[in-house]
Amino acid sequence: MEKTAALPRPELLQVADAVARDKGIDRDEVLEAMEQAIQKAGRSKYGHEHDIRALIDRRTGEIRLARYIEVVEEVEDENTQMTLERARRKNPEIQVGEFIIDPLPPIDFGRIAAQTAKQVIVQKVRDAERLRQYNEYKDRAGEIVNGLVKRVEFGNVMVDLGRAEALLRRDELIPRETFRTGDRVRAYIYDVRQEQRGPQIFLSRTHPQFMAKLFAQEVPEIYDGVIELKAVARDPGSRAKMAVLSRDSSIDPVGACVGMRGSRVQAVVAELQGEKIDIIQWSPDPATFIVNALAPAEVAKVVLDEEANRIEVVVPDDQLSLAIGRRGQNVRLASQLTGWDIDIMTEAEESERRNEEFRANSKMFIEALDVDDVIAHLLVTEGFSAVEEVAFVPLEELSQIEGFDEDVAAELQQRALSWLNEQNAHNEARRVQLGVVDELASIEGITPAMLVKLGENGVKTMDDLADLAGDELLEIVGKDAMSEEQANAVIMAARAHWFEGEDGEGQAS
Structure with missing residues (x-):
């Protein structure tokens, strides 16, 4: 086929250069968008079933339009493919996989075709601009940026960052804060992601x-x-709390952050619309850190439970409202800051709770060990809170309690062991009555009392136990009975039989 001459179109290159400069994207990306638009118009004219391709000369701007036909062994689509035999009539040296290229005359764009081409170009340029924005800002998450408010839509603020547009959602604004078009705004980039539509910078x-x-x-x-x-x-x-640590012992971290006459902290407070900021000294000791975090309240005593990541804080009666804060704000922020669950009680409440525990534990020892209240009180005072502790503590430790001797200590241990054996026998009979299988009793970490609780809750076989989650097991046996780690270990032991067959197959193969 005779080649159709294409006229130079330098104005195309000028338009591409202008768009590339204006949008801050590559000139080639603009020209590729134009080629796709011309290609689309060509397919509309000559038929969408044909493989029509457009090429803009990067030097002269001339447009070349051509129909491509692939040379194949076996034709599946006659519009885009041709056998090698037919192709060699046109070009004797052509091979399978190559293309017969038929040049087409330049298109005279009609109004609809021109509009379609424009839409394609605009969309491609917009996509390229979004990609450029993403690449420019993807590594800037975690930075503070300044921008101008471009517009406000339903409380969401669109911010012009200069070379990109970002979104400041309504729920990411400080309460009662309002912005108008043209206002300057300073914000934190917390996420940059690619999306089909809309801003990518949050x-x-x-x-x-x-x-x-x-x-x-x-x-x-x-x-x-x-x-x-x-x-x-x-x-x-x-309100806010911030924990700071100095790596130089000669520098006070709190004082440095506050600044001379509060100048540094006031600059931050002004930006945050008057947010009150407590700056506290960080400490590697959890108890000290939590006491610091509860400032300005004074703390009388703390009791840590590291397994549950919980701490009990005892404060003087007149400090309770200060420690809790308005609507629980002070204790809530202290908990977020330290990562610990904080329970606050007054000295009077703590004293009442201790007395109640003392009475309950004393009563338990009187009934279980058949002793008078004097001996029971002595045991509780020395820190014993369970019959198991009396039964298995070293005899010397028990005999060192004031008023006890070796004979009394040995008698107490004997009574404790007898009581435990009676309880175990009772629980064993109850387990059998409930239909809990013997296999469950063989799992390390499960006591006879736990087996009874499992049976009462319908957990009677290895599969029943294996189907539980760790928190479900703790709910049944009681959170004081074992830790979350121990509960997970028990469940994994119950699941072991599920994998025994697989191991056998793996070894056989």
Whole structure:
């Protein structure tokens, strides 16, 4: 077929250059979008079933339109494929996999075709611009940026960052904060992701790290790494707590963050709409850290439960409201900051609870060991809270209690062992009555009392136990009976028989 001459179109290159400059994207991406638009118009004219391709000369701007026909062994689509025999009539040297290229005359764009082409170009340019924005900002998550409010839609703020547009959602704004078009705004980039539509850069003014980054800008010692921000907890627009640590013993981290006459902290407070900020000293000791975190309240005593990650804090009666804070704000922020569950009680409440525990444990020893209240009180006073502790503690330790001798200690241990044996026998009979299988009794960590509770809750076979989750097992046997780690180990032991067949097959093969 005779080749159709294509006229130089330098204005195309000028348009491509202008769009590329304006949108900050590559010139080739604009030209590729134009080629796809011309290609689409060509297929509309000559038939969508044909493989029509367009090429714009990068030097002269001339448009070449051609129909491509692939050379194949066996034709499946006559519009886009041709056998080698037919193809060699046109080009004797052509091979399978190559293309017969038939040039087509340039298209005279009609109004509809031109509109379609424009839409394709605009869409492709928009996609390229989004990709450029994503690539530019994907590694900037965690930074603070400044921008201008472009528009506000249903409370969501669109922010112009200069070379990109970002979204500051309504729930990421500090409460009672309003912005108008043209306002300057400072925010934290908390996420950058690719999406089909809309902004890809997400901003926040409520994120805890926004406050941390503001302090890094205001306090040179933080920027230099001399002072480390260990944890931040915020109730946006109301109150915040920040734990700091100095790597230089000569520098007070709290004082450095507050600044001369509060100048540094006030700059951050002004940006956060008057949010009150408690700056506290971080400590590797959880108890000290939690006491610091509850400031300004004074703490009388703390009791840690490391397994449950829970701490009981005892405060003077007049400090209770201060420790809890308005609507629980102080204790909630302290809990977020430290990562511990905090229970607050007054000295009077703690004393009452201790007395109740003392009475309950004394009564339990009187009934189980058949002793008078004097001996029961002595045992509780020395820290014993279960019959098992009396039964299995070293005899010397028991005999060292004031008022006890070896004979009394030995008698107490004997009574404790007898009581435990009676309980185990009773529980064993109850287990059998409930139909709990013997296999469950062989699992390490499960006591006869636990077996009874399992049976009463319908867990009677290995499969029944294996089907439970760790928290479900703890709910049945009681959270004081075992730790979450022990509960998971028991369940894995119950599931072991599920995998025995698989291991056997693996070894056989």
